[in-house]
Amino acid sequence: MAQQLHVELVAVEETVWSGEAEMVMARTTEGELGVMPGHAPLLGQLAESGQVRIKVAGGDQLSYEVAGGFLSVSNKGVTVLAESASPVRAAQGS
Numbered sequence: 835m836a837q838q839l840h841v842e843l844v845a846v847e848e849t850v851w852s853g854e855a856e857m858v859m860a861r862t863t864e865g866e867l868g869v870m871p872g873h874a875p876l877l878g879q880l881a882e883s884g885q886v887r888i889k890v891a892g893g894d895q896l897s898y899e900v901a902g903g904f905l906s907v908s909n910k911g912v913t914v915l916a917e918s919a920s921p922v923r924a925a926q927g928s
Contacts, residue, residue: 837871840911841888843898845919851896857889858912860905867905869912878905885922886914897922 838854858869861884880886880903888896903916 838891839869839871842911842913843886843888843916843919844914845916850898850916850919850921851888853890855888855890855912858905858914859887859889860884860900860914862905869905869907873907875909876905876907879903880905880914880916886916886919 838856839858841851841853841855841858842849843851856870860867860878861881862878863881864878867878880900883899883901886898886900888898890896898919898921900914900916900919902918903914906913906915
């Protein structure tokens, strides 16, 4: 089994998503950032508007529109503290 990250996506009002993931991608004020297991600790400021994408086991990807906040990477995992976060609905073909 591939190594996993513990991820917490938290908005001001609530925990939006919590679980294990293979990778987290987010846009910070310094640019696009991808975090995988074993990433060095860091603290980044999220861009004013953008997406946080969480790649979970099996190749599925969850996407959330976020506005403002911070992304923290530690030896315990990744925490995204956003001012607001809402799921992006994938377009479904019929």
